Amino acid sequence: MSAIVSSAFRLAAIAGNTFRESVRQRLFLILALMAAMLGIAAWWFRNCGIVAPQTKFLLDTGFGALTFFGAVVAIVAVAESFSGEIERRTVLAVLAKPVWRGEFVLGKLAGILGLLLAFCAVGTGFLVGWLWWSQTQPTDPLARGFAGAGGASSFAVMACGLVQWLRCSVLAALTLLVATYARTSLLAVMAGFAALAICSLRALVWDAFRFAGPEWARGVAGLVGLVVPDFELYDVADQVAAGGALSTGYLVGITLYSAIYVSLFVALAVYCFRHREL
Amino acid sequence: MKAVELDGIAKVFLPALSGAPFHALTEINLSIAEGEIVGLLGPNGSGKTTLLKIIMGLVAPTAGACRVFGRPSHCAETRSSVGYLPEAPEFYPFLTGIELLRFFAGLAGLAGRIREDRIKEAIALVGLGTASARRVGTYSRGMKQRIGLAQALVTSPRLVILDEPTANLDPEGASDIGEIIRGIRARGGTVLLSSHQLDQIEDLCTRVVLLNRGRLVASGTIDELLQSHRENTLVVESLPEADESELRVWLANRGARLRSAPFARRGGLERVYLAAAHRCYSDESECP
Numbered sequence: 220m221s222a223i224v225s226s227a228f229r230l231a232a233i234a235g236n237t238f239r240e241s242v243r244q245r246l247f248l249i250l251a252l253m254a255a256m257l258g259i260a261a262w263w264f265r266n267c268g269i270v271a272p273q274t275k276f277l278l279d280t281g282f283g284a285l286t287f288f289g290a291v292v293a294i295v296a297v298a299e300s301f302s303g304e305i306e307r308r309t310v311l312a313v314l315a316k317p318v319w320r321g322e323f324v325l326g327k328l329a330g331i332l333g334l335l336l337a338f339c340a341v342g343t344g345f346l347v348g349w350l351w352w353s354q355t356q357p358t359d360p361l362a363r364g365f366a367g368a369g370g371a372s373s374f375a376v377m378a379c380g381l382v383q384w385l386r387c388s389v390l391a392a393l394t395l396l397v398a399t400y401a402r403t404s405l406l407a408v409m410a411g412f413a414a415l416a417i418c419s420l421r422a423l424v425w426d427a428f429r430f431a432g433p434e435w436a437r438g439v440a441g442l443v444g445l446v447v448p449d450f451e452l453y454d455v456a457d458q459v460a461a462g463g464a465l466s467t468g469y470l471v472g473i474t475l476y477s478a479i480y481v482s483l484f485v486a487l488a489v490y491c492f493r494h495r496e497l
Numbered sequence: 498m499k500a501v502e503l504d505g506i507a508k509v510f511l512p513a514l515s516g517a518p519f520h521a522l523t524e525i526n527l528s529i530a531e532g533e534i535v536g537l538l539g540p541n542g543s544g545k546t547t548l549l550k551i552i553m554g555l556v557a558p559t560a561g562a563c564r565v566f567g568r569p570s571h572c573a574e575t576r577s578s579v580g581y582l583p584e585a586p587e588f589y590p591f592l593t594g595i596e597l598l599r600f601f602a603g604l605a606g607l608a609g610r611i612r613e614d615r616i617k618e619a620i621a622l623v624g625l626g627t628a629s630a631r632r633v634g635t636y637s638r639g640m641k642q643r644i645g646l647a648q649a650l651v652t653s654p655r656l657v658i659l660d661e662p663t664a665n666l667d668p669e670g671a672s673d674i675g676e677i678i679r680g681i682r683a684r685g686g687t688v689l690l691s692s693h694q695l696d697q698i699e700d701l702c703t704r705v706v707l708l709n710r711g712r713l714v715a716s717g718t719i720d721e722l723l724q725s726h727r728e729n730t731l732v733v734e735s736l737p738e739a740d741e742s743e744l745r746v747w748l749a750n751r752g753a754r755l756r757s758a759p760f761a762r763r764g765g766l767e768r769v770y771l772a773a774a775h776r777c778y779s780d781e782s783e784c785p
Contacts, residue, residue: 309587
């Protein structure tokens with residue numbers, strides 16, 4: 220068996236184990252339940268009419284839950300399955316087998332991306348289910364709200380789900396980079412949430428200093444703009460909820476943008492972990 | 498071929514922000530032949546675990562070279578012939594014992610029928626039985642130690658490195674571990690064992706290595722070590738308490754020491770160990 224094939228087997232074994240272990244954890248179940256409860260609450264309040272029309276309100280809430288809980292799952296899953304494994308010394312037994320440290324990092328990330336994909340697929344599936352139901356129940360007032368003029372298409376909702384998964388993947392890779400040298404899983408969690416805040420506010424900082432600030436601040440803003448991914452680019456839920464579609468160009472662009480950042484963060488994570496004392 | 502060769506190994510841990518560097522290991526030279534069972538002894542913090550991690554390639558030495566079966570220890574391929582049980586391991590709590598062993602065997606490149614047969618053998622060897630179908634999170638400390646040993650042995654390694662294998666085990670469990678180690682030796686395997694169970698080391702090991710404060714302070718067979726630490730012991734009965742201090746002074750003037758009774762009563766390897774450890778604890782200048 221060639222070295223590449225056996226390396227792929229080990230990577231798949233680590234990814235599969237990470238996915239299985241994460242899915243079986245109570246925390247993941249609790250987060251999924253909380254997301255479902257938020258969906259039920261949105262359903263309950265759909266007729267209030269104080270926030271937005273029914274379709275937009277339900278999709279906004281659904282994508283909001285997907286984005287928020289997806290970010291929590293990404294950060295906690297990385298901290299638990301990577302930093303936690305170092306804290307519990309399980310990593311020593313794993314790396315005592317013929318496993319390269321890079322395989323361990325990549326396997327962990329692949330397992331977590333699988334977990335996030337499952338999470339986003341289930342959430343998006345619920346939203347698409349609502350749309351499908353609205354098309355088959357044209358006499359129901361709620362269904363009319365869903366299927367009315369300018370209603371979102373199933374394809375746009377699925378595409379939006381994919382975009383949310385890409386955002387979670389970038390966040391997971393960034394948290395993984397921090398976790399490769401964080402001493403505790405708590406530190407990894409805190410740094411993960413800090414990274415989420417920085418990436419979400421990145422556009423704001425960029426705009427504030429890019430053109431108006433002093434020379435040095437513009438330089439720093441430029442550097443931050445290069446290193447930190449801009450999570451505002453993933454905020455397309457409003458557009459989809461309002462009945463807009465996501466262009467193929469945008470989808471290809473955001474996929475490449477995410478792939479570049481994930482690759483960069485993973486490469487740095489592998490480098491850091493290779494030099495870490497266990 | 499030598500199973501393990503350590504040549505001038507040193508390890509210095511640098512402080513994260515400030516403070517003095519910590520010399521965990523200093524100038525360790527050691528060679529372990531295939532088929533040997535070597536006991537690694539030393540007080541807490543003497544550098545045993547760091548040394549084992551260096552042999553496993555998990556920690557890079559600051560200086561020196563480490564080879565396992567003639568290959569550098571940091572290469573992943575080297576570890577395919579080594580089984581390792583870390584100190585107080587915690588494994589994936591949501592996997593069953595069998596799933597856990599399947600995972601570790603898969604990492605070592607085992608698959609299909611061979612993998613399943615090896616898993617069955619390892620489970621039988623460590624005596625987990627039907628508990629292997631339960632989730633690891635429900636295991637007692639002793640059972641976790643057994644599943645840890647099973648993952649180290651599932652690949653039938655030529656060298657087995659065990660860091661405190663009998664910690665948290667009841668006497669029966671410790672005795673079982675002893676039998677497993679004898680089994681490894683019977684089929685020509687090599688074992689490097691770190692433990693505080695001196696009677697077990699004395700019973701199992703063909704050679705003992707003593708570490709203290711990062712230095713190798715003694716090495717040899719049990720008999721060699723006992724010879725080098727031979728002392729004349731006089732047991733004094735019914736000595737009036739008032740005369741004890743006078744006796745101490747008298748002995749001190751002749752270069753001898755009066756030890757407390759529990760210390761003096763200990764024998765064999767334990768006395769060698771305590772003498773080596775005591776020497777460093779009582780005189781800081783002797784050790785780094």
